[in-house]
Amino acid sequence: MSKMHVKLTVNGKAVEALAEPRTLLIHFLREELGITGPHIGCESSHCGACTVDMGGRSVKACTMFVAQANGAEITTVEGLAAADGTLHPLQEAFREHHGLQCGYCTPGMITRAYRLLQENPSPTEAEVRFGLAGNLCRCTGYQNIVKAVLAAAPVMQAQKEAAE
Amino acid sequence: MNEMIPPAGDRAAALKGLGSSRKRVEDVRFTQGKGAYVDDIKLKDMVFGDFVRSPYAHARVVSVNKEAALAVPGVIAVLTAEDLAPLGLHWMPTLAGDRQMVLADGKVLYQGQEVAFVVAENRYACADAIELVEVDYEALPVVTDPFKALEPDAPVLREDLAGKTEGAHGPRRHHNHIFLWEQGDRAATEAVIDGADVVAEERIHYHRTHPCPLETCGCVASMDKITGKLTLWGTFQAPHAVRTVASLISGIAEHNIRVISPDIGGGFGNKVGVYPGYVCSIVASIVTGRPVKWVEDRMDNLMTTAFARDYWMDGRIAATKDGRITGLWCHVTADHGGFDACADPTKFPAGFFNICTGSYDIPVAYVGVDGVYTNKAPGGVAYRCSFRVTEAAYFIERMVDILAIKLGMDPVELRLKNFIRKDQFPYHSALGWEYDSGDYHTAMEQALAAVDYKGLRAEQAERLEAFKRGESRSLMGVGVAFFTEIVGAGPVKNCDILGLGMFDSCEIRIHPTGSAIARLGTISQGQGHATTFAQILASEIGIPADDITVEEGDTDTAPYGLGTYGSRSTPVAGAATAMAGRKIRAKAQMIAAYLLEVHDDDVEFDVDRFQIKGAPERFKTMKEIAFAAYNQAIPGLEPGLEAVSYYDPPNMTYPFGAYICVMDVDVDTGVCDVRRVYALDDCGTRINPMIIEGQVHGGLTEALAIAMGQEIAYDEDGNVTTGTLMDFFIPTAVETPHYETDHTVTPSPHHPIGAKGVGESPNVGGVPMFSNAVMDAFKPFGLTHAHMPHDHWRVWRIANGLGLHG
Ligand code: FES
Ligand code: FES
Numbered sequence: 001m002s003k004m005h006v007k008l009t010v011n012g013k014a015v016e017a018l019a020e021p022r023t024l025l026i027h028f029l030r031e032e033l034g035i036t037g038p039h040i041g042c043e044s045s046h047c048g049a050c051t052v053d054m055g056g057r058s059v060k061a062c063t064m065f066v067a068q069a070n071g072a073e074i075t076t077v078e079g080l081a082a083a084d085g086t087l088h089p090l091q092e093a094f095r096e097h098h099g100l101q102c103g104y105c106t107p108g109m110i111t112r113a114y115r116l117l118q119e120n121p122s123p124t125e126a127e128v129r130f131g132l133a134g135n136l137c138r139c140t141g142y143q144n145i146v147k148a149v150l151a152a153a154p155v156m157q158a159q160k161e162a163a164e
Numbered sequence: 165m166n167e168m169i170p171p172a173g174d175r176a177a178a179l180k181g182l183g184s185s186r187k188r189v190e191d192v193r194f195t196q197g198k199g200a201y202v203d204d205i206k207l208k209d210m211v212f213g214d215f216v217r218s219p220y221a222h223a224r225v226v227s228v229n230k231e232a233a234l235a236v237p238g239v240i241a242v243l244t245a246e247d248l249a250p251l252g253l254h255w256m257p258t259l260a261g262d263r264q265m266v267l268a269d270g271k272v273l274y275q276g277q278e279v280a281f282v283v284a285e286n287r288y289a290c291a292d293a294i295e296l297v298e299v300d301y302e303a304l305p306v307v308t309d310p311f312k313a314l315e316p317d318a319p320v321l322r323e324d325l326a327g328k329t330e331g332a333h334g335p336r337r338h339h340n341h342i343f344l345w346e347q348g349d350r351a352a353t354e355a356v357i358d359g360a361d362v363v364a365e366e367r368i369h370y371h372r373t374h375p376c377p378l379e380t381c382g383c384v385a386s387m388d389k390i391t392g393k394l395t396l397w398g399t400f401q402a403p404h405a406v407r408t409v410a411s412l413i414s415g416i417a418e419h420n421i422r423v424i425s426p427d428i429g430g431g432f433g434n435k436v437g438v439y440p441g442y443v444c445s446i447v448a449s450i451v452t453g454r455p456v457k458w459v460e461d462r463m464d465n466l467m468t469t470a471f472a473r474d475y476w477m478d479g480r481i482a483a484t485k486d487g488r489i490t491g492l493w494c495h496v497t498a499d500h501g502g503f504d505a506c507a508d509p510t511k512f513p514a515g516f517f518n519i520c521t522g523s524y525d526i527p528v529a530y531v532g533v534d535g536v537y538t539n540k541a542p543g544g545v546a547y548r549c550s551f552r553v554t555e556a557a558y559f560i561e562r563m564v565d566i567l568a569i570k571l572g573m574d575p576v577e578l579r580l581k582n583f584i585r586k587d588q589f590p591y592h593s594a595l596g597w598e599y600d601s602g603d604y605h606t607a608m609e610q611a612l613a614a615v616d617y618k619g620l621r622a623e624q625a626e627r628l629e630a631f632k633r634g635e636s637r638s639l640m641g642v643g644v645a646f647f648t649e650i651v652g653a654g655p656v657k658n659c660d661i662l663g664l665g666m667f668d669s670c671e672i673r674i675h676p677t678g679s680a681i682a683r684l685g686t687i688s689q690g691q692g693h694a695t696t697f698a699q700i701l702a703s704e705i706g707i708p709a710d711d712i713t714v715e716e717g718d719t720d721t722a723p724y725g726l727g728t729y730g731s732r733s734t735p736v737a738g739a740a741t742a743m744a745g746r747k748i749r750a751k752a753q754m755i756a757a758y759l760l761e762v763h764d765d766d767v768e769f770d771v772d773r774f775q776i777k778g779a780p781e782r783f784k785t786m787k788e789i790a791f792a793a794y795n796q797a798i799p800g801l802e803p804g805l806e807a808v809s810y811y812d813p814p815n816m817t818y819p820f821g822a823y824i825c826v827m828d829v830d831v832d833t834g835v836c837d838v839r840r841v842y843a844l845d846d847c848g849t850r851i852n853p854m855i856i857e858g859q860v861h862g863g864l865t866e867a868l869a870i871a872m873g874q875e876i877a878y879d880e881d882g883n884v885t886t887g888t889l890m891d892f893f894i895p896t897a898v899e900t901p902h903y904e905t906d907h908t909v910t911p912s913p914h915h916p917i918g919a920k921g922v923g924e925s926p927n928v929g930g931v932p933m934f935s936n937a938v939m940d941a942f943k944p945f946g947l948t949h950a951h952m953p954h955d956h957w958r959v960w961r962i963a964n965g966l967g968l969h970g
Binding site: 022023027031034035036040041043044047076081087090091095100101102104106107128129132133134135136137139142144145146 | 187188190191192193194195196197198199200201203204206287288376377378379380427428429430432459461462689690691692854855857858859860861862863864865866888889890894896897898900902903
């Protein structure tokens with residue numbers, strides 16, 4: 001199958017590659033770029049393990065062709081920590097509140113929460129639960145994930161205010 | 165001097181040992197996307213393999229034409245049973261003593277069965293080629309109902325067993341019959357039931373479901389032609405057992421096989437079995453000389469690897485008029501699918517189902533389980549369960565509720581009346597188990613007080629009146645379950661899998677600078693072993709948990725062990741860890757005595773050091789002792805500080821718990837709103853409360869799923885109708901309620917640190933709790949039992965059947 005030229009920015013780095021147009025974004029990230037944080041749990045938009053942030057929206061990378069992401073800016077869980085290695089408040093909060101067990105849903109979950117807390121900087125518990133409904137977790141029962149996201153919200157707010 | 169020594173309490177806290185809610189060491193990697201799961205593995209020249217699967221549930225495979233598939237650019241090979249036959253690998257042994265086709269050998273027995281294995285340069289070429297493999301099928305009559313499968317003229321499923329009247333577990337009485345497993349005293353039980361004041365009788369179905377971890381099963385097989393070494397990475401809950409089985413079936417010497425379980429994205433029993441994908445990947449790597457990766461997709465996962473449950477349980481429970489249970493009888497029709505691939509200890513073809521007398525002092529009981537072949541996928545794994553304990557707990561907890569209705573008693577009162585009393589432990593059950601310890605009354609009373617049980621019943625009565633007056637369309641249900649688990653398989657004298665005793669192991673090396681590495685035969689799938697096993701060790705040897713690395717999952721380095729499932733890691737490997745730690749401590753004591761120039765008996769262990777008895781200011785810390793082990797020539801002692809322990813548990817452990825939930829059931833929509841869940845667990849000594857609570861939240865959520873909607877369903881033609889996450893219910897954060905957790909602590913008397921294991925308890929207790937709540941809501945209208953799962957449609961139908969829709 002003929003290949004097309006794709007150009008995108010992933011975690012702040014410009015990327016160029018040749019790919020079959022039918023290549024799914026998740027396979028491109030994982031297999032071409034070696035970015036294995038986003039996982040595959042269903043390949044059918046249900047589980048959210050593959051969630052990445054694209055142009056300011058949460059996107060399920062298993063249900064998108066890399067061709068559709070041409071020119072986009074993508075952030076994955078690997079791009080959340082600060083350049084000096086300081087963990088993102090969400091990463092800290094997930095550890096602090098035991099928001100993960102096997103860790104398989106975690107990259108997608110954190111990436112989704114990262115966007116959710118920008119859409120709604122001080123959500124209620126119900127809003128967090130609703131906002132994460134596209135991401136499944138089989139291990140935690142969500143309780144500690146919700147706790148972690150609620151705990152990270154004010155920290156992210158404070159960081160934002162400090163930066164402004 | 166004395167005041168210089170930090171108090172023992174402070175020193176103990178610094179160790180982060182037993183009882184500490186230590187943060188998990190695993191999380192630093194996982195939160196940054198640095199986990200290393202099997203699909204993350206990328207090797208030079210690696211190729212992909214995937215299956216052509218049968219669309220039929222029962223059919224003859226007349227021919228397979230590979231030509232068009234082989235012409236696809238990038239396709240390297242297409243393997244069929246014919247290709248595997250010369251190696252003797254077209255069939256493989258199952259864990260249950262049966263055998264299973266690796267690739268369809270003349271026929272298929274369930275939808276999704278593996279027919280051919282395509283190997284290609286990348287997964288896209290592989291998918292293209294799969295579409296082009298032409299398989300000619302001749303459909304055969306399908307049987308998906310285990311009762312119909314046992315009718316005299318039922319289609320013959322396993323032609324390979326023709327004429328075999330004896331199976332791995334005794335006589336077979338029909339061509340689709342696998343075994344009959346009986347426990348207890350049938351005649352005595354039937355006599356009690358015949359003469360009883362009150363008998364409740366019910367058929368209870370624990371439907372077929374699936375563990376569905378978020379990561380599916382997969383592997384990478386790499387055969388190095390030059391060294392003759394096979395390396396197999398995979399989603400294995402029992403890497404050593406996989407190595408032994410791989411050696412036995414492939415003929416490759418065991419020392420030439422290295423099995424590695426990398427990070428595992430949840431297991432819940434799904435990753436215990438041996439699947440055709442593993443075998444085909446190994447063969448393909450041998451044939452092509454290249455590493456081969458196989459990762460199933462979600463549909464493959466739900467349709468083929470490892471279903472759970474599917475037990476039809478016919479029960480009778482007898483009692484006196486005043487509610488003393490006098491006998492329990494149960495017959496199970498167990499649907500095992502096309503092959504008997506249940507993952508149970510060899511001598512237990514129905515697992516530990518004979519724990520079905522539960523938490524009650526029942527004088528006499530009988531259980532018979534008939535295993536049956538049907539045109540469904542094989543599996544029968546312990547989905548967050550210790551070998552059919554979930555089925556047993558569901559059965560008894562439903563039967564007790566049904567009996568309570570018959571007696572006109574409150575279900576809690578009936579339970580309290582029949583609990584095994586604290587002074588009866590160790591308790592010998594009528595079906596042959598020796599319960600190690602328990603205090604059921606205390607746990608139940610604590611639970612009742614916590615939820616204000618009386619208040620709940622009063623509220624329920626008011627709500628019922630409002631409903632009857634037409635002021636409300638919703639009913640309130642209170643679900644109570646009290647479970648006893650049996651975990652920690654198990655004593656080698658009666659527990660083995662394929663002849664491998666179910667002990668487990670730990671090897672510890674203390675480094676000269678006082679840090680350590682511990683290696684175990686288990687493998688974490690999210691349970692946090694790297695965190696908790698270090699805590700056990702920290703308390704045993706006085707080295708901070710933060711200075712101890714825990715390593716699992718590599719058969720080249722870890723001591724032999726039977727893996728992680730059935731809540732066995734803490735009871736078995738946790739015990740091995742403590743015992744190995746004690747060996748270290750014993751040697752450390754001798755070193756300390758030498759350094760302090762006293763007799764061995766004159767020093768005693770104190771948190772992180774050995775001190776002279778009566779003179780605590782004279783001591784040697786474990787750090788100092790470790791260094792001495794490597795730099796001093798101590799008469800009579802070998803240098804170094806290492807130990808290994810293989811722990812064969814003397815008995816199982818018996819965790820228990822009291823669970824209560826409150827539900828509002830909308831009779832017009834069938835929607836059940838779970839508004840309160842309280843879970844009290846007694847898992848003996850608590851190693852890490854934070855992790856225990858996390859396990860409970862997760863297990864309760866899986867229980868909620870199973871009770872309220874999750875199911876592997878088939879239509880009459882054997883088509884799987886719940887093969888995607890669209891139809892297979894997994895609760896999101898929205899459907900999942902908030903959980904209240906609580907505990908009592910009744911240590912196991914035979915476990916070195918008194919721990920019992922917890923991972924599965926919430927699933928065992930949770931399913932009957934949720935199910936009982938639904939039944940309880942409809943009880944005033946005459947409902948005694950309805951089959952799970954209680955999805956909206958089925959609950960609506962209950963309401964409709966009871967005439968609640970006017
Ligand atoms: S893998 Fe993308 S949603 Fe499941
Ligand atoms: S932590 Fe395992 S799926 Fe979420």
